[in-house]
Amino acid sequence: MGGKVTCTLGEVKQRADFIIYWGGNPAECHPRHFTKYTIMQKSKFLPRGRKDRTMVLVDIRETKSVKAADIFLQVKPGKDFELITILRALVKDQAVSDEQIAETGLTREVLDDLVQRMKAAKFGCLFFGMGLSMTRGKHMNSAALLTLAAEMNAFTKFVAMPMRGHGNVTGADVIMRWQTGYPFGISFNRGYPRYNPGEFSTVDVLVRGDCDAAFIIGADPGATMPQPAINHLKRIPTIVLDPHVTHTSRLARVHITTAAQGIGAGGTAYRMDEIPMPLKPALKSPYPTDEYVVRRLNEAVAAKPFWLPEGKVPPMLTAQV
Amino acid sequence: MTLQVIDNATCTFCGCVCDDIQLHHDETRIHQAKRACVLGTAWFLNHTAERKYPDALIDGREAPLDEAIELAATLLHEADMPLIYGMSNTTCEAQKECAALADQLGALLDSHTSL
Incomplete structure (x- = not known):
């Protein structure tokens, strides 16, 4: 679980009586989250379903999710980290000045009420979305929120969970953690995995122009990344694996069409709470699966000499300790 | 039907x-x-099972799968610092192969998480 204080969505469905969505819009981005797991379900511990649960939404603007919320806190854009830090202080009865609270766009009454509700809950759950983790502060915001969840456990059961988009992005974290020990932003250029987001994370690598070839699978950076990153993808040989000819395919040297996961290709995908789900492909795709193509690529690369100038695998990489 | x-x-x-x-x-x-x-x-x-797109494209022209795989392997092998990115819309089995590919190439390996 990468050290975070978390649980499965099953536990949330059965037990969570206090739910906070922070920087996310589940009504439009994860439409079944409310009904399947968080607020509408009745359970042994919450027999009255929605009536037994309180839902708080923290966001910078009113979204469609506001309608489902009991309490909506409109935080000033870019002030999430400050608000989380203030909450962490209030939870521990530490002094916070009025100016500091005013900076977040909220009032002391609202925050005191929130802290009191958080402490009174039997099982609290913080879901955080890209509105928190991709804005000013980035991973520091996520870290602060995870710390708040951990610290709340001095009073009651509290957990946090990221609202992951994009199908199997959770699986990518899990597989990389399993295979390399790190979840993303990894370099193998010394022959062993090293982790350093900022240095090895894709946007930074592309904007600086560090890499001299790119292999893109199940993603479309040509449509989502900043222009300098796209310009670099155009400069270098790019290889794309995708069920469609995407924006990235158009600027790539090589595009290979593959079967869509869960529709033409079987396998496993991870849910956002890190539960693996088997896929049930309905259709027989005329295209090969990603797995088959990448395995063929691995075999083709293995037939070539090792990437060091000597063309041999150094003994330090194969020696067993 | x-x-x-x-x-x-x-x-x-x-x-x-x-x-x-x-x-x-x-x-x-x-x-x-x-x-x-x-x-x-x-x-x-x-998503349909129709053949909407060519098997592979090399520099914008249609190409057979084997040729595309061979060229991709050559391009990645020739690079000093290849990047392997994405892995969101794919299965765990393919992701594992990607980790192996990065290991073999001495490449950078990254997902949507870092965006």
């Missing part, structure tokens, strides 16, 4: 990965995705 029904299919559009979808299909396209949300319905109905 009768449609075939698949119960408890898994939707991989968003991070919820709902596994209670009932799919009605005729082997070419999915006609109905019961219990799926708006996004999931669009995901299932927009």
Whole structure:
């Protein structure tokens, strides 16, 4: 679980009586989250379903999710980290000045009420979305929120969970953690995995122009990344694996069409709470699966000499300790 | 024509990965995705088993799969610092192969998480 204080969505469905969505819009981005797991379900511990649960939404603007919320806190854009830090202080009865609270766009009454509700809950759950983790502060915001969840456990059961988009992005974290020990932003250029987001994370690598070839699978950076990153993808040989000819395919040297996961290709995908789900492909795709193509690529690369100038695998990489 | 029904299919559009979808299909396209949300319905109905795109493209021209794989392997092998990125819309089995590829190439390995 990468050290975070978390649980499965099953536990949330059965037990969570206090739910906070922070920087996310589940009504439009994860439409079944409310009904399947968080607020509408009745359970042994919450027999009255929605009536037994309180839902708080923290966001910078009113979204469609506001309608489902009991309490909506409109935080000033870019002030999430400050608000989380203030909450962490209030939870521990530490002094916070009025100016500091005013900076977040909220009032002391609202925050005191929130802290009191958080402490009174039997099982609290913080879901955080890209509105928190991709804005000013980035991973520091996520870290602060995870710390708040951990610290709340001095009073009651509290957990946090990221609202992951994009199908199997959770699986990518899990597989990389399993295979390399790190979840993303990894370099193998010394022959062993090293982790350093900022240095090895894709946007930074592309904007600086560090890499001299790119292999893109199940993603479309040509449509989502900043222009300098796209310009670099155009400069270098790019290889794309995708069920469609995407924006990235158009600027790539090589595009290979593959079967869509869960529709033409079987396998496993991870849910956002890190539960693996088997896929049930309905259709027989005329295209090969990603797995088959990448395995063929691995075999083709293995037939070539090792990437060091000597063309041999150094003994330090194969020696067993 | 009768449609075939698949119960408890898994939707991989968003991070919820709902596994209670009932799919009605005729082997070419999915006609109905019961219990799926708006996004999931669009995901299932927009992917078909038709051959819409060429097997592979090299510099914009159609190419056979084997040639594309061989060229991709050569380009990645020749690079000093290749980058392997994405892995969101793909299976764990393919992700594992990607980790192996990065290891073999001495490459950078990264996912959507870092965006």
